[in-house]
Amino acid sequence: MKVRHLVTAATTLCIGTAAFAGPQCTEAPKSSWLTEDVMKQKIATDGYTIDKFKVTSGNCYEIYGKDKEGKKAEVYFNPVDGSVVKAKQG
Template identity: 80%
Template sequence: MKIRHLVLAATTLSLGTAAFAGPQCTDTPKTGWLTEEAMKQKIAADGYTIEKFKVTAGNCYEIYGKNKNGQKAEVYFHPVDGSVVKAKQG
């Protein structure tokens, strides 16, 4: 009975991880990326406020914050050119 619960828990965890996986942005070495400071300035110029900023496992810059309309936003940016790769807003 315990093994069955462990297998179920492991399966649930692996499915949960896959469901929240972010995009893969680039294979470019970090020396070719916009600096974090330059990226934060670009994000602010695009009208976002940043509550959390990070580099993802998929080599993207990701923010949690608000868009120019004050709506919650989770946005992935390409670290080389600063373009939006994926966004969830509202």
């Protein structure tokens, strides 16, 4: 009986963790991605200020920074074409 409860608890914990994961941006090989330098330049041209830049487990370029109005922004970009996949501002 105790084992069943542990399995249920572990399954619930894993499902709950997945809900907080970021988006999946691409399945394309990294050789087809824009370089980080090119992407950072595109992001700046689009009006964002970058405080933190990273590659996510979902194959996205993600930034924490500010948008062109100076509001905090967390944005996920498709690394192949630079398009915005998901953005949170405020």
